[in-house]
Amino acid sequence: MSTPSNPSQTLAFIGGGNMASAIIGGLIKQGTPAKSILVVEPFEEARQRLQTQFGVRILAAADTTLAKAGMVIWAVKPQTFKDAAQQTHDFCTNALHLSVAAGIRSDSIANWLGTERVVRAMPNTPALVGLGQTGLFARAAVTSADKSWIEQVIATTGALLWVAEEPLLDAVTAISGSGPAYVFFFIEAMVEAGVKMGLTAAQATQLAIGTFEGASQLAKSASEPPSVLRERVTSKGGTTYAALTSMQEAHVGELFQTALKAAQHRARELGNEFGV
Numbered sequence: 001m002s003t004p005s006n007p008s009q010t011l012a013f014i015g016g017g018n019m020a021s022a023i024i025g026g027l028i029k030q031g032t033p034a035k036s037i038l039v040v041e042p043f044e045e046a047r048q049r050l051q052t053q054f055g056v057r058i059l060a061a062a063d064t065t066l067a068k069a070g071m072v073i074w075a076v077k078p079q080t081f082k083d084a085a086q087q088t089h090d091f092c093t094n095a096l097h098l099s100v101a102a103g104i105r106s107d108s109i110a111n112w113l114g115t116e117r118v119v120r121a122m123p124n125t126p127a128l129v130g131l132g133q134t135g136l137f138a139r140a141a142v143t144s145a146d147k148s149w150i151e152q153v154i155a156t157t158g159a160l161l162w163v164a165e166e167p168l169l170d171a172v173t174a175i176s177g178s179g180p181a182y183v184f185f186f187i188e189a190m191v192e193a194g195v196k197m198g199l200t201a202a203q204a205t206q207l208a209i210g211t212f213e214g215a216s217q218l219a220k221s222a223s224e225p226p227s228v229l230r231e232r233v234t235s236k237g238g239t240t241y242a243a244l245t246s247m248q249e250a251h252v253g254e255l256f257q258t259a260l261k262a263a264q265h266r267a268r269e270l271g272n273e274f275g276v
Contacts, residue, residue, distance in 0.1 A: 009070030011153070012092065014062070014084055016041035016050045019100050020075035022127040024054050026156025038065060040088070066091035071149065074099040074109070078274045085112035096146050098153070102173060103270025106139050106166060116141035119150050122172045123157060125180050132158030135172030174263035183212060
């Protein structure tokens, strides 16, 4: 169950965008009462959507209501985190804090909020359909009970893993945080190629998405690594061989790794730009 161990405690969200909605939806689906969830969201349209979709409690700005929150989940943009923290600081210093903001380091968060009970998370958008991947890092003051509660919340959106060192979250960002966009990019390319080969857009889209879905499930269930699975469908001189040889000659693998390193570097830059 994802309901807090103390039912009187409120789960408060600062920001009510897509990631907050994914977590809220998962929590409610798992049995957390909507009345125990509070969202601070400055935009009226977003507040109305959250109220209609989930029936949670809504605030336009932080106030003393937040003092009842046992956990505060920060789902704000990196560039607005510091301002939001300054507006919220006085109301929730006793809470456990979970940040899903990209790049903002826990040192900055702890400094802004005046507490060491801070966990950073790097989720991704498949959390919207319960298939997310989330990396987590906890500061030393976070207890095992705190971690357990965090796990209960995040598990409603998909799978999770803990990293021992905070800089590893930049790698998580590069691989899974930004990763769905890479998949969409390849799907777009496959659809475009399919149309050029004479398929309809609908046919090419079905084939491309279905292939990613099926291959991912096969990779997940197989005992062999992806390299072995790739070799099994690559007969020398065949069609797959022709495609992969073309990619290897174009150094697609190396270019892709360079792209992921760029994402990792940008995650590190965000912490420098918008942190303490």
